[in-house]
Amino acid sequence: MDTTLRSRVRSGDPDAFGELFDAYHHAVYNHAFRLTGDWSAAEDVMALTFLEAWRLRARVDPDGGSLRPWLLGVATNTARNTNRTARRHRAVLGRMPRGETTVPDFAEDSAGRVDDAVRLAAIQRSLRGLRRQEREVLALCVWSGLGYAEAAEALGLPVGTVRSRLSRARAKLRRLTEETLRRDREPAAAPRQVEGDRAPAVRSTQEAHR
Incomplete structure (x- = not known):
């Protein structure tokens, strides 16, 4: 099926793109969310990914296996561009007078979707400490499994680079997540009473009743 689908996608068959969307839109959406950390942004990336796939259809090799790695590679590039646009937008907003704004909270949004919301939120925060690559x-x-x-194909990298980069990323994410969880578990320090504060307070109360 995939070889035939590749040829049809390459030739610009609209029905083939419908099949492509039906087969892989969930995978593209989930991948986009993991890169953006935002459900709404993931929907935008997914839609843009299939538009970009149509534009790049002539680059599809007619021979090969699943088109999933190629699509996830397109989604990765689309998410990069979307994140750059979002950063520019935030920079513009940052220069404007501040008003009342509501910031989406990833941990709250995902709390009902996973069993271990605390750890997932810590992982999501820790992901910001990783390099984009x-x-x-x-x-x-x-x-995405x-x-x-396949990842090397999606990213246009040698397989050895993917292996080493993944090993470093896993170790770094594990360390950052544990540090984040440890900070979250630490109790807030109780406010210290400065020596000598109590006496003036008592005297002031006594003086007020004279």
Whole structure:
């Protein structure tokens, strides 16, 4: 099926793109969410990914296996561009007078979707400490389940680079997550009473009743 589908996608068959969407839109959406950390942004990336796939259809090799690695590679590039646009937008907003704004909270949004919301929220915060290249290889190999060769195809990298980058990313994410969880568990320090504060307070109360 995939070889035939590849040829039809390459030739611009609209029905083939309908089949492509039906087969892989969930995978593209989940991958986009893992890269953006935002459900709404993931929907935008998913839609843009299939538009970009149509534009790049002539680059599809007619021979090969599943088109999933190629699509996830397109989604990765689309998410990069979307994140750059979002950063520019935030920079513009940052220069404007501040008003009342509501910031989406990833942990609250995901609390009803997973059993261990606390750890997931810690992982999501820790992901910000990774380099973009590390986040991408984690999203492809760990969460989307691509093999090294498929991830290398999606990212346009040698397989050895994917292996080493994934190993570093896993170790770094594990360390950052544990540090985040440890900070979250630490009790807030109780306010210290400065010596000598009590006496003046008592005297002031006594003086007020004279």
